[in-house]
Amino acid sequence: MKTLCIALLVAVVFAEKGHSLWCYRCEDEPSNWNCMKMVKCAETDKFCSTIVTTVGRDKNSSYKLSKKCVPSCTENFIDIGSGSVSTNCCNSSFCNFSGANSVKTSSVMVAGGILASFFYIFRSGW
Template sequence: MKTLCITLLVATVCLGKAHALWCYRCENEPSNWNCVRSAKCAESEKFCTTIVTTTGLGKDSDYRVSKRCVPTCTENFVDTGRGSVSTKCCESSLCNISGATSVKTSGAAIAVGLLASFLYVLRSEL
């Protein structure tokens, strides 16, 4: 049993060194809760990005979030008064969990995202 645990630990560490960037992916979703699918990025894609778009004012406002892998990324925030677009970039697996434009990702948020992804994969295979 001890040998098996050590073997699994070594395998996990070795696999982590290979390119294996994973990002959450969704397109133009009205809620961050709809963005829990993760996907492995292509070798050329080095960043995860979250783009949050808001349009309108008050009760007529609309919120949309898109997440994906990208080869290059520039963070920005543009506010026109009638809407805004915010782009956030990060470089570690599943770092684009947050749909908020100004919230730093916490360890707890990453853990919840990993759990949601794991449960989604299990549900898909049943």
């Protein structure tokens, strides 16, 4: 089944390669898992965008994720202290697959902490 889905996705992406842009679309979703709806963009749309709105800080934070096709796009990040809004843009089909940059950064920080812990353990010789 996975092979069939991948083959269909490749066929869709390359069938109308001349002008069609495909993006993932969702509106105010709390999870990237809810943002997997594929849509064909209008001919006037040139970008896929991902907008992440974060409310709160640390453990009390939550975020809403919106993805869509847009005719123009400006990347930005606005931090107002009690939350933030991040806009990411890309211009190839299905390029807006990823979720929030803040979530990616957190994953990188966790991985870095784990690596630093291993380095400390091996360096101190247990």
